[in-house]
Amino acid sequence: MLSGKAKNLTNEARAFLEPKNATHRQYEALRAYFVEGLSSDEAAKRFGYTPGSFRVLCHQFRHNLDREFFLSPETGQKKSPKKDALREQIIALRKQNLSVYDIARLLAVEGKSLSVPSISTILQQEGFARLPQRKADQRPTRPQPEAAAVADLRLFSLEPRQFRTKFGGIFLFLPYLAEIPFDRILKRAGFPGSKMLPAGAAMRSLLALKLFGNARHSHVMSYVFDEGPALFAGLNVIPKRSSLTEYSSRIDPRAYPKVMKLWFEHTSQLGLERGVSFDLDFHSIPFHGEEALLQKHYISKRSRRQKGILAFLAWDGEKKHFCYANASLRKEEQADEVLQFIKFWKQRTGHYPEELVFDSKLTTYANLNVLDKKGVQFITLRRRSQKLLRELFALPTSAWRKIELENVTREYRTPKIIDRKIALPDYEGPIRQIAITDLGHEEPTLLLTNQLSRSPRTLIGRYAQRMIIENGIADGIDFFHMDALSSAIALKVDCDLQLTLMASSLYRLLAAQIANGYETAKSRHIFRDFIDATAQISIGRDEVLVKFQRRAHNPFLLEAGFGNLETRISWWENKTLRFQFG
Numbered sequence: 001m002l003s004g005k006a007k008n009l010t011n012e013a014r015a016f017l018e019p020k021n022a023t024h025r026q027y028e029a030l031r032a033y034f035v036e037g038l039s040s041d042e043a044a045k046r047f048g049y050t051p052g053s054f055r056v057l058c059h060q061f062r063h064n065l066d067r068e069f070f071l072s073p074e075t076g077q078k079k080s081p082k083k084d085a086l087r088e089q090i091i092a093l094r095k096q097n098l099s100v101y102d103i104a105r106l107l108a109v110e111g112k113s114l115s116v117p118s119i120s121t122i123l124q125q126e127g128f129a130r131l132p133q134r135k136a137d138q139r140p141t142r143p144q145p146e147a148a149a150v151a152d153l154r155l156f157s158l159e160p161r162q163f164r165t166k167f168g169g170i171f172l173f174l175p176y177l178a179e180i181p182f183d184r185i186l187k188r189a190g191f192p193g194s195k196m197l198p199a200g201a202a203m204r205s206l207l208a209l210k211l212f213g214n215a216r217h218s219h220v221m222s223y224v225f226d227e228g229p230a231l232f233a234g235l236n237v238i239p240k241r242s243s244l245t246e247y248s249s250r251i252d253p254r255a256y257p258k259v260m261k262l263w264f265e266h267t268s269q270l271g272l273e274r275g276v277s278f279d280l281d282f283h284s285i286p287f288h289g290e291e292a293l294l295q296k297h298y299i300s301k302r303s304r305r306q307k308g309i310l311a312f313l314a315w316d317g318e319k320k321h322f323c324y325a326n327a328s329l330r331k332e333e334q335a336d337e338v339l340q341f342i343k344f345w346k347q348r349t350g351h352y353p354e355e356l357v358f359d360s361k362l363t364t365y366a367n368l369n370v371l372d373k374k375g376v377q378f379i380t381l382r383r384r385s386q387k388l389l390r391e392l393f394a395l396p397t398s399a400w401r402k403i404e405l406e407n408v409t410r411e412y413r414t415p416k417i418i419d420r421k422i423a424l425p426d427y428e429g430p431i432r433q434i435a436i437t438d439l440g441h442e443e444p445t446l447l448l449t450n451q452l453s454r455s456p457r458t459l460i461g462r463y464a465q466r467m468i469i470e471n472g473i474a475d476g477i478d479f480f481h482m483d484a485l486s487s488a489i490a491l492k493v494d495c496d497l498q499l500t501l502m503a504s505s506l507y508r509l510l511a512a513q514i515a516n517g518y519e520t521a522k523s524r525h526i527f528r529d530f531i532d533a534t535a536q537i538s539i540g541r542d543e544v545l546v547k548f549q550r551r552a553h554n555p556f557l558l559e560a561g562f563g564n565l566e567t568r569i570s571w572w573e574n575k576t577l578r579f580q581f582g
Helices: 011-017 022-034 040-046 051-062 081-094 100-109 116-125 168-179 182-189 199-211 217-223 227-233 241-250 255-269 331-349 365-373 386-393 456-464 467-479 493-514 523-531 554-559
Strands: 161-165 277-286 296-299 304-316 322-326 355-357 377-381 416-422 431-437 445-449 535-539 543-548 567-569 575-581
Touching: 022 040, 022 051, 040 051, 081 100, 081 116, 100 116, 161 227, 168 199, 168 227, 168 493, 168 523, 168 535, 168 543, 168 567, 168 575, 182 199, 182 255, 199 227, 199 241, 199 493, 227 535, 255 322, 255 331, 255 493, 277 331, 304 331, 304 493, 322 331, 322 493, 331 365, 355 456, 365 377, 377 456, 416 456, 431 456, 445 456, 467 523, 493 523, 523 554, 554 575
Parallel strands: 277 355, 355 377, 543 575
Antiparallel strands: 161 535, 277 304, 296 304, 304 322, 377 445, 416 431, 431 445, 535 543, 567 575
16 A cells, blocks of 8 residues: 555656566565565555565565566577478478478478477468368378268178178177067167168167177277178168267157067067066266266266266166166156166066165155055165164164075174064055174164065075176176267267167077076176177178187087077078088
8 A cells, every 4th residue: 555645656656666566566565674664564564465474475585585576588589499490491391382281291201390380380470371272183192091981771782702800709699689570679669760771770780889899889980891790780881970879869769668678578589588586776877078968966986976867777686687777867756767667577577576676775665665565575775874773782782683694705694683574654564674783884784675574594695696786787887888978979878778788688698598607697708708709701692601710619609509500681681691610
C-alpha cells in the first residue's frame, strides 16, 4: 500500500514503487527493509506479503547476497546449428516440390534427422507457402500400404486354391455352428443385414475374432489379408473395424434376448448340458472415453468408482459356461435382474433354476422372498452390521460348534458355526442364517439360505465354490476381452457380451467332445492346446480340407472323431468340411 504522499508520485515513480512482476516486487520489498529502514511488518504490508512469508524472503536473501535480480536479456536471433546446417538442403528439396514429410524422410536416409515441425519452421522463415494437394503421379515413389478389399458376399469365391492361415483352430467349431440355423436365428431376432454384408456373415466374422480370443477386435486390421477368418465367415475378406463398429451399432438392443434364447435352444440340442446350480454376479466394464452418458460403478480391479457399463452374468456352476448376460442395466434396476434371469430360464427350460448362489449386494430381502415363493433355492451372504457382530460375540463359546469341510485348505477345514433360523424385514417366514468363524476372515461370515434342512457343511462348501464364477469372469475378461469397451473398435457392449455367450458355449461343446479332462478346462487352456494352430486350407471342387501341422495334442482330436468328420457347410455352397492331422 502507498502512503498519501506516495499517491501523488508521477507515473515514472510508480513504475518503481508498484512492481508488476514477482522479482521486481521482491527487490523493492527487500530494499525498503534493508536500505530505507522500514520495519519487517511495514515492508510486508506495503508490498503485499504476509509477515511470515516476508521473514522467509529476508532469510533466503541473507544466505544468498549475490542473487542477481536484473539479468541482461540475450540480444539477436538465437542460433540452432543443426537447423542452420541443413537450411540450404531443405530449401533445395522444397524447390523439387517435396513435402515436409518427404524432406524429413530423405534427410533420415542420409542420417540427418530433423523433425517435421523444425523443417516447417525453416520453410516458413524462408517464405515458402504450404504445398498444395498433389496428384498421385506428382508424389515421390515409395512403398505404400496395400488397401484391403471391401467385405462383400457377392465377391466370395470358392474356386479351387490353397492357402495357409494362422486361424486354423477356429474351423474346429464349424461342425457345431453348421448344425445351428445361425442365419435363420439372426433373422428371427431382427438382426440387420445387406446384400454386401448379411447378418450371418457379419456375426460369424465377429464370432471368429471372439473365438480366437488371443486378439481384440481392435486388432482385426492385422488379419484382413488372412483368408482363414474370411472363409470361416463366408466372405471374400474379413470386414474392417469401421464396418464391424457400424454393424454392431445398427443392432436393436431388443434383439439380444431373442437371439440368446434361440441360440441356447439349439446348442442344447447339440449336447450343451445344463446344470441346476448357478452363480450370479455383476461385473463393471469400465469406459475410458470422455463425456459418456454412463453411470459410475465400482471397478474392483482398480478399487475405485468409474464410468462404465454394469453387466449381469450368470455362470453355470456345474457345466462351466456363461448362460445369461445383460448389459442394459441401470443402478435402479440391478436388484431386480435376478428375477429377470429366472423368468428367462423358465421360458428357456420350462422351470425355474433349482439353486442360485450370489453375494449380498446382488438383490434385496424382498426379492429373496420372491425367489422363495417361486421355489428357487438360494445361498447368499448377509451384510455384517456392528449390532449383529456384537450379538454374536456376546454369545457363549459353547454356542459355537465345530464342523469339518471337504476340499478346503487344512488351515480352514474346521470352522466353527452357529446355525439358527431368523426373521428378516420384507421376508415372509423364517430364513436360515449360518454364522461361520475360522474361515480366513477376521469377522464372522453370515450365510443366508432358504434351504432349511441341508447340512451346514454342504452349504458352506457350495458357497465356497462361488469363487469359480469369479474365475470364470476373469477368464471372460482376459480371454474373451469383455473389458474392451474402449478399444479402437467401438463394438457395443451388448453385442460383445452376446458374442461372449456364443463363444463360451462353443468352447464347452468342443471341450465335451474332446473329453480327457478338458470338460472343465478354461477356454484359454483349450485355445492354447487346440485352437492356436496354423493350418493349410485346400478348397476343392466338392470339399474344403483343413490340414493341421503335427502337434502334441492332435491325438485327442483324432480320438474325439474329428479325423472322420464330414460336415456340409451351407454358406460354402454345401461343400464338405474335412480335417486332416499331420
